[in-house]
Amino acid sequence: MSRVRADEEEYWHSSKFRAFTFDDEDDELSQLKESKRAVNSLRDIVDDDDDDDLERVSWSGEPVGSISWSIKETASGSTGSLDGRDSSLQKGPSSYAALPKQASSYSLSSLFKGRNKLSSFQSLSDALTDTGIKNYAPELRRPKAEYKDYSSDWSPKDTVRRMQRGKICSLERFRSLQDKLLLLDEAVAGHDGNVITAVLIFLKRTLRREILFRELEVRQVALCHLIHFLREMGEQKFLLDLLRFLDRTEEVALSQYREHLNIQDVEKRREFLKGCIGLPFSAEDTSHIQDHYTLLERQIIIEANDRHLEMAGQSELFRKYPRKASILNMPLVTTLFYSCFYHYTEAEGMFSSPTNLKKTFKIPDKQYVLTALAARAKLRAWGDVDALLTTKNWLGYTKKKAPIGFHRVVEILQRNNAPVQVLQEYVRLVEDVETRLNLASKYKCHDVVIETYRDLKDRVQLTAYKCKVERGSAEEEKIQSILSNMQIRWKN
């Protein structure tokens, strides 16, 4: 107790008044009582602004809740019963702080700190400063050795060490640029991310931007930490300024582009994306951003139009297949599918037509056919499917061609429950024989199986297949007739 008093004397009369640092708050209860007295005598010295501080920490006789409580607990020799209530542990109203819990974070050190009137009251280094008071009941007091540097200045190195150990440190004493940079370099050398960030926050608050940026440019590790912090906390403007200063143009562009995800309103998002186009992306990325903007622009138009159509109730298509979701913000391919579904026959001039999309976004044939196929198959528009897969050469001869392989066509059709007659057409066109047979048997395209075995001249398999067809069916007859064909040179 006397030690505290002596130090308090020294404190109040020393010129180091502003450099108050608060060591581990052991015996905090007694310290609080002293400080309460000190606070009251402070009124004359401190600015008017600090009045609100004094109000927040209303020293109305109640010590900060948990300290007295925990002391009381230990004193009462709590048995900590496991099955709930124990009347000896019931807290009386007096042991509870009249302060709202928030106030307890405005600890003593914050009262005595040289306060910058302009900035927010709590500096971030206070986050480490206002550590959940590592309070102990008196019997768990820390060893004397730890009191050693109670009121002396710590060097940057020592400060960093203390912060690494989670101890309380005020950084306000580091006033000169040189000191601040020393502190930062020490923090970086110590590798603890939390400490580095705490120091950076302090520097951000107390240094002019240009100076901070300039110094960070040559301190890569610290720079990376700050960038990470700014991202996490969403300080977009500061981050962009920093990146611009560093001439990390592509990153500026991507950082800014990322923000579009935070804009829910479509019109605003569209505007925002438009603004992103001029940003210093790589050439490739620029075209993607451009596409993104164009796509959203089109989607807004299509969405408005289609919603109108749907509500008017005139379109059979929309009545039969009501839209499950809005097309806004969907990927390009999904938009294409939608367009092939609801706007297939529209002229190229219309924004909602598939051909317009294909042209505008340079969608490759393969992707286009695949998507259109899936959409038309869903609508069971087999005629359209056929047309998609038919090409006419200059002589007028038609030929079936699939840029994606006919086995894929079959897959898609089958998924949409295409009737066997339709399916069969395309199974027949599968090039690989084994795959063809597999698919044909799987989907009961009997004619194809029969024809294939016939072409393979495989009598054994053909005979075996007879069991798989219906008795007395046309297929059975067909098999029979082929088997009885004398002109075929069977291989087995």
Next chain:
Amino acid sequence: MAAHLSSGRVNLTALREAGRRELREFLDKCAGSKAIVWDEYLTGPFGLIAQYSLLKEHEVEKMFTLKPGRLPPADVKNIIFFVRPKLELMDIITDNVLREDRGRSPQRDFHILFVPRRSLLCEQWLKEQGVLGSFIHREQYSLDLIPFDGDLLSMESDSAFKECYLESDQTSLYHAAKGLMTLQALYGTIPQIFGKGDCARHVANMMIRMKREFPGSQNSIFPVFDTLLLLDRNVDLLTPLATQLTYEGLIDEIYGIQNTSEDFFDNLTVEQEFMSGIDTDKVNNYIEDCIAQKHPLIKILRLVCLQSVCNSGLKQKVLDHYKREILQTYGYEHILTLNNLEKAGLLKPQTGGRNNYPTIRKTLRLWMDDVNEQSPNDISYVYSGYAPLSVRLAQLLARPGWRSIEEVLKMLPGPHFEERQQLPTGLQKKRQQGENRVTLVFFLGGVTYAEIAALRFLSQMEDGGTEYIIATTKLINGTTWIKSLMEKLEPAPF
């Protein structure tokens, strides 16, 4: 209960005991009856340290899962949040605290235990929400290395890779170093440190510095470990991308995914083609088909990254083609993820025009055609013929040493180095005849079950000469790993 931890060459029970002690101390600080509100993710790792019975001994009467809304009623003195330092969790905690009925009597005290470390960002966040002061004890439970098995330790830090390689944030490396110092305090100074990679170099430097600054840590424990091998994940980017084929690896990968077996084998075939150097310089049809069918994006990303790594980067045309298809099919916003993958070295354009991968593959004998999965004689069985590069490096370090592969080492990213740590005289390790060396392999950035299997295989080889203990920042598979690099696309919670 601790049997599995003491079954290996190194008894990891001591480590667990140290962990328990720290937990007990904290619980006792929050004196009185308590309820713990759990971040679900932590229940697993904590379960490896302590059972509920231990918690009960320290007056934990109730346990709840962390979720938004009002906290469930509980007649306890203390509410303690056990959480990872994540901003999204801070929001939930804020919600819990703000909804607490102040008029209630008796009031409950709030505390937070950050696991495995505090975070300034989180505390700042809580402060901005106006609740920071509501907490009386705010501490960290430095669970740096959690013993998962008798030969396996993990920090379970899922952002370590991203932090180190994308953000140049060395905090997780700092904690790795701290974890290693703890290990040395319990198991003796490790006389030899080998490393490959930038992060490895940083960790070694930190360890040396920590040792210098805390001279009291020189202890008289007889060293258990002969060697520490620090490996950067980016020395071997390939292994986590390939589908693991050990039992545990498969379960880890497949769980929750609905592949048809046909597709699975197709996928595997393509992977193996890439790994044996076939057609890595062209656009791959299977990948295109998968994109066209809109398979899960992560599957696509794994495959294109695999191709890129096996080709030392893709030709600009091929890369642009894949990027375009991905963006058109999954959305333009994925530009951000693709950018991350490029930064991490996973999906990038080929620079310098040379593909080093075939040389590396040949020199280190990564591809073994005649693999026998039933009775394997080489670590390549874990990927059906492909030997994980990282484990090969460990294997070759033991015998005949890295000098024999200097050239290849230079082709892999980052420096390689060796450090020696002074042992007090009298503690020099004297090995008995036939006794194996013990090497601790620390993967900085994550390790897969397949690599673990491969190292265990080496450990139990007759005349192998070395037994391995494995440590890592996180247990990963290709999916979780890539996911950690993907840009979060939901709008930020403010």
